[in-house]
Amino acid sequence: MKWTRRAAGWAVIGVAAALALGVWLTRTVTAGVRFDHPITIIVTFPAGGGTDLLARRLGAAMQERLGQTVVVENRPGASGNIGARHVAQAAPDGATLLMVNSSFAINPGVYRHLDFDPKRDFKAVFNAGTIASVLVVPQASGYTQLRDVVAELHGATQHAPIPFASCGNGTPQHLAGEMLSRAVHVPLQHVPYKGCGPAITAVAGGEVPLGVVTASSAAQLIEAGRVRAIAVTSARRLAQMPDVPTVAEQGAPGFETQQWHGLLAPAATPDAVVQQWHAVLTQIVDEPAMQQALSAQGYAPVRQTPAEFAGQIQDDMERFARLTQQLGLQVD
Numbered sequence: 479m480k481w482t483r484r485a486a487g488w489a490v491i492g493v494a495a496a497l498a499l500g501v502w503l504t505r506t507v508t509a510g511v512r513f514d515h516p517i518t519i520i521v522t523f524p525a526g527g528g529t530d531l532l533a534r535r536l537g538a539a540m541q542e543r544l545g546q547t548v549v550v551e552n553r554p555g556a557s558g559n560i561g562a563r564h565v566a567q568a569a570p571d572g573a574t575l576l577m578v579n580s581s582f583a584i585n586p587g588v589y590r591h592l593d594f595d596p597k598r599d600f601k602a603v604f605n606a607g608t609i610a611s612v613l614v615v616p617q618a619s620g621y622t623q624l625r626d627v628v629a630e631l632h633g634a635t636q637h638a639p640i641p642f643a644s645c646g647n648g649t650p651q652h653l654a655g656e657m658l659s660r661a662v663h664v665p666l667q668h669v670p671y672k673g674c675g676p677a678i679t680a681v682a683g684g685e686v687p688l689g690v691v692t693a694s695s696a697a698q699l700i701e702a703g704r705v706r707a708i709a710v711t712s713a714r715r716l717a718q719m720p721d722v723p724t725v726a727e728q729g730a731p732g733f734e735t736q737q738w739h740g741l742l743a744p745a746a747t748p749d750a751v752v753q754q755w756h757a758v759l760t761q762i763v764d765e766p767a768m769q770q771a772l773s774a775q776g777y778a779p780v781r782q783t784p785a786e787f788a789g790q791i792q793d794d795m796e797r798f799a800r801l802t803q804q805l806g807l808q809v810d
Contacts, residue, residue, distance in 0.1 A: 516547040516548065520575070524554045528694035536577075570747040584802065596795070602742055603742055604741045615688055625729065643688070644689070649670075652670065661730035694775040697775060
């Protein structure tokens with residue numbers, strides 16, 4: 479085919495039109511999210527943990543993209559129930575969002591007396607990604623792998639349970655520790671902290687000999703040489719920690735636990751606002767720089783509509799209710 483000036487001209491016009499369309503679509507989506515007051519993301523765990531770090535990263539990107547103030551506020555306690563109750567009672571205008579993780583789906587099976595309804599008081603907005611947990615020990619510990627813990631306990635005629643720190647009662651890390659204890663047949667004693675940040679700090683300081691925290695919470699202290707990772711709870715080794723074997727590789731075939739992190743809104747928030755937020759957040763996490771940053775922290779992307787995310791939360795509530803009952807976990 480002969481490449482004429484006219485054809486070249488049309489090609490240039492086509493490229494320019496495509497670029498203009500992309501800009502127009504981006505502006506159209508972001509133009510739908512406008513408030514006359516700051517946007518607030520309530521984080522259900524303390525500063526420094528994986529949920530908090532993710533909320534702040536997303537919040538900064540939201541502020542830059544929308545040109546509006548985004549405030550990240552920590553309201554920790556009761557495995558996220560305090561922050562969740564606050565958002566359940568917030569104005570349903572889309573300006574108040576709740577950053578949660580899988581604990582949100584676990585809590586109904588662990589806490590019998592909640593003063594809000596996790597199933598009815600919220601709308602799912604956006605699933606930001608899934609992440610594995612990691613077993614960590616103080617850097618000075620004699621344990622270099624989970625096998626060492628198992629071998630020591632199996633070799634002893636009598637041994638007191640080993641305390642393990644988690645991110646709180648009813649958190650995925652609490653469940654992971656209890657499941658691990660049964661899977662490898664070693665006695666572990668749960669020591670709950672008010673978030674993964676305090677838990678990993680306690681392990682680094684030698685307050686507890688073992689911890690189960692999210693990979694994102696542990697990354698910085700592992701890199702700094704203050705704690706050592708001895709196992710990951712994913713089915714495969716993490717790209718960020720290729721030398722750390724999985725739990726399944728160390729005596730518990732088939733063992734796998736991961737958790738999701740996502741944003742919810744009050745139940746009466748209009749569907750149109752939820753869809754606008756989903757579109758904006760999808761644009762944000764599709765940015766190459768954001769993808770690289772999340773991957774470096776151990777997050778795997780999830781492609782779900784708000785309805786699909788809501789379905790996963792519902793399914794997880796039912797699944798975790800059965801699991802917590804089998805494990806005999808009850809907080810109140």
